[in-house]
Amino acid sequence: MSEIGDALNGSAAEADAADGTTAKAKAGRHREATLYHALHGAGAGDGRTLEELRAAARDAYDSLELPVWRRSGFWTTSLADVDLDSLSSAGADSVPEVVARTLPDAPFAGRIVQSAGAVVHVELDPALAERGVVLCSLQDAFGDHPELVAEWYSKRLTIDRNKLEAANAAFWEGGVFLHVPQDVVVQAPFQIVYAIDRAGIAQYGRTLVVGGANSDFRVHEYDLAEDFDGQALHAGAFELYLQDGARCRVAQLQDWGSGEVYDASTRLVSIGRDAYCHWLPALLGGHLVRQHLELVVTEPGADMAFRGLFFAEEHEHLDVFAVDLHETGPSGGDVHWRGAATGESRASFEGLIQIDPGAQRTHTYLQIHSMMLSPRARIDAIPSVLVSADDVSASHGGTVGELDESAIFYMQSRGLDRAAAVRVIVEGFFEPLVAELDDEALEEVVREKVAAKLAAAREDIETYATSR
Amino acid sequence: MADLEIKDLYVRTEEREILRGVNLEINRGEIHALMGPNGSGKSTLANTLLGHPTYEITSGSISFKGEDITEAEPHDRAKAGLFLAFQYPVSIPGVSVANFLRMAINAKREEPIQVKEFRTQLQHAIELLDVDRAFTSRHLNDGFSGGEKKRAEILQMAMLTPDVAILDETDSGLDIDALRTVAEGVQKLHDEQGLGALIITHYQRILHYVRPQFVHILMDGRIVLEGGVELVERLEREGYDQIRQEVGAAAGAVDDGV
Ligand SMILES: Nc1ncnc2c1ncn2[C@@H]1O[C@H](COP(=O)(O)OP(=O)(O)O)[C@@H](O)[C@H]1O
Numbered sequence A: 001m002s003e004i005g006d007a008l009n010g011s012a013a014e015a016d017a018a019d020g021t022t023a024k025a026k027a028g029r030h031r032e033a034t035l036y037h038a039l040h041g042a043g044a045g046d047g048r049t050l051e052e053l054r055a056a057a058r059d060a061y062d063s064l065e066l067p068v069w070r071r072s073g074f075w076t077t078s079l080a081d082v083d084l085d086s087l088s089s090a091g092a093d094s095v096p097e098v099v100a101r102t103l104p105d106a107p108f109a110g111r112i113v114q115s116a117g118a119v120v121h122v123e124l125d126p127a128l129a130e131r132g133v134v135l136c137s138l139q140d141a142f143g144d145h146p147e148l149v150a151e152w153y154s155k156r157l158t159i160d161r162n163k164l165e166a167a168n169a170a171f172w173e174g175g176v177f178l179h180v181p182q183d184v185v186v187q188a189p190f191q192i193v194y195a196i197d198r199a200g201i202a203q204y205g206r207t208l209v210v211g212g213a214n215s216d217f218r219v220h221e222y223d224l225a226e227d228f229d230g231q232a233l234h235a236g237a238f239e240l241y242l243q244d245g246a247r248c249r250v251a252q253l254q255d256w257g258s259g260e261v262y263d264a265s266t267r268l269v270s271i272g273r274d275a276y277c278h279w280l281p282a283l284l285g286g287h288l289v290r291q292h293l294e295l296v297v298t299e300p301g302a303d304m305a306f307r308g309l310f311f312a313e314e315h316e317h318l319d320v321f322a323v324d325l326h327e328t329g330p331s332g333g334d335v336h337w338r339g340a341a342t343g344e345s346r347a348s349f350e351g352l353i354q355i356d357p358g359a360q361r362t363h364t365y366l367q368i369h370s371m372m373l374s375p376r377a378r379i380d381a382i383p384s385v386l387v388s389a390d391d392v393s394a395s396h397g398g399t400v401g402e403l404d405e406s407a408i409f410y411m412q413s414r415g416l417d418r419a420a421a422v423r424v425i426v427e428g429f430f431e432p433l434v435a436e437l438d439d440e441a442l443e444e445v446v447r448e449k450v451a452a453k454l455a456a457a458r459e460d461i462e463t464y465a466t467s468r
Numbered sequence B: 001m002a003d004l005e006i007k008d009l010y011v012r013t014e015e016r017e018i019l020r021g022v023n024l025e026i027n028r029g030e031i032h033a034l035m036g037p038n039g040s041g042k043s044t045l046a047n048t049l050l051g052h053p054t055y056e057i058t059s060g061s062i063s064f065k066g067e068d069i070t071e072a073e074p075h076d077r078a079k080a081g082l083f084l085a086f087q088y089p090v091s092i093p094g095v096s097v098a099n100f101l102r103m104a105i106n107a108k109r110e111e112p113i114q115v116k117e118f119r120t121q122l123q124h125a126i127e128l129l130d131v132d133r134a135f136t137s138r139h140l141n142d143g144f145s146g147g148e149k150k151r152a153e154i155l156q157m158a159m160l161t162p163d164v165a166i167l168d169e170t171d172s173g174l175d176i177d178a179l180r181t182v183a184e185g186v187q188k189l190h191d192e193q194g195l196g197a198l199i200i201t202h203y204q205r206i207l208h209y210v211r212p213q214f215v216h217i218l219m220d221g222r223i224v225l226e227g228g229v230e231l232v233e234r235l236e237r238e239g240y241d242q243i244r245q246e247v248g249a250a251a252g253a254v255d256d257g258v
């Protein structure tokens, strides 16, 4: 296990990373090697109507090519193979099997399911509806709650950075709108499901969640597909706005199955004054997945925990850009990701802490731990820090690990076979984050998925050991 | 045939030969001490007995309960009833002592152990080794002190009820109270369950609490002296250097000095 660490402290340009490494860094230095940039508040909404936004996005769509992102160091994420002409965003009328198979049998506050291009199921605790909670398709929300939607829709999301983002903004249908009004506290999760049940689908998922002042709730998003042969696309846009004092735990469980599913999505969480968000995407599969995940502190006093885990297998390609952006201070940030890769999978994790001028008294830490489970798998972890304030601390650290053979031998000497020992190590590696989901039922779903992936990669992991 | 039989064992790592013809027989119910200076190959022998992949057996054999296990997988040796208490136990983050023990016990059984039976056994072991209940919900060896690690090793030994256990310098790093607890635990498992043990140490301390019937002295990869507990006293008087000179002179064997 080797450690990577770096730190930047506004006043001293030196700080201790939490794992004990000490390093010096100059502001901006790290950005050279990186590929992506924060949206940084560049929302498209800005007073325009939905129709105007759709039209503008349509123009962008027509003029743009399918995106290809290249970073020096031989990393390329290309969506050029998506055959848009052969995909359709057709409607659907039933809940795909995979949803029933995956969602835990546990209480929920509300559930909304979109299959292909249509919302096929909406369910909300009537007691919550009475208290003003709204859960419906985004399409319906534009008709029924225009005053709630207009203020927030695409407030901080762009519509024209690439062709698929433009496609989403131009063509989305169905969609999800959740509004939890001021002071409403809900323990059980709101479940948002995007499912693809067959090849040939282009799904443009569009989610808007607004948490009123001092509301407190949970959102669990599931991105699921059946195991099919052939191509499908999910181009998603998710935005969550937490108003003053709101608290929200957001978890995302993504597993697009074994089909040739492309996912190019942007997710943005914006945290208001004294608000708090715990955000944990679990990215557990997809042929090619590119996620732009941005957590923005917009008002003083906000705090957040940005967690994430990923597990790439076989020939999967995963490209994650996670941003912890502080527009004002004082604020806190704590980013902690863990990822593993088997087979010939490729994963890239770019983590960025960005502290704007004036975001004084902000304290953040970013750590990324990765574990390679196959000699042909690759994980690039690229943390970076962009600081433009002087009374702040921002540091990062992490580890790059392979399986610890001495730990495996230790467990074998107690009677566990090699596969069981590997499972203990990998589950132990993810466990600190899985436990943070703070939801027994969802934790079990994640643990089972990790275990299944390990079982599938058993031979591969075996070969790895003997090859060294 | 002895339960554990080591015959003319030669072991090397990539760099060099470490064991050069070790012969040793251990039965259930017997307590053996293996002593020798640092670097003489004690841990190498212990790890080789459990099948550590770093150590290559170039000749000789190991058999256990009549089966040749020279090439066996480590977990099969464990299931057959061998146990190693490590000199340097590694930490296993993310899994609690209790959960790990349950997995290890279940690995040996057809049917998973009943919750109640497991609890009873765990309680028994906890009392034997005088550890805190909370100890078993901590992650295995993760952030443990040296003494806690050694106790965790013996706790596992008590739970897994091996036929023959190898204790690799379990005494080092323990204060006198911890040493007594651990040693008495080993003695008790021997008395009650007929445990056979190979206690590896280069001090005499632990042997005041567990009395070995057989003592072997390992130097430069060979057993150069064998006897009863009187050997411990001789070692205490004379020290390794003098013994090395005597056996070296007598056998003319340890000639390539290390
Ligand atoms: N994995 C290894 N790789 C290289 N050399 C080793 C390894 N293990 C042990 N040795 C060497 O073999 C010799 C015996 O080591 P060891 O068995 O640990 O001795 P002891 O336990 O008696 O102190 C030492 O010189 C040590 O450096």
Ligand SMILES: [Mg+2]
Residues within 6 Å of the ligand: B042, B043, B044, B087, B168, B169
């Ligand atoms: Mg040793």
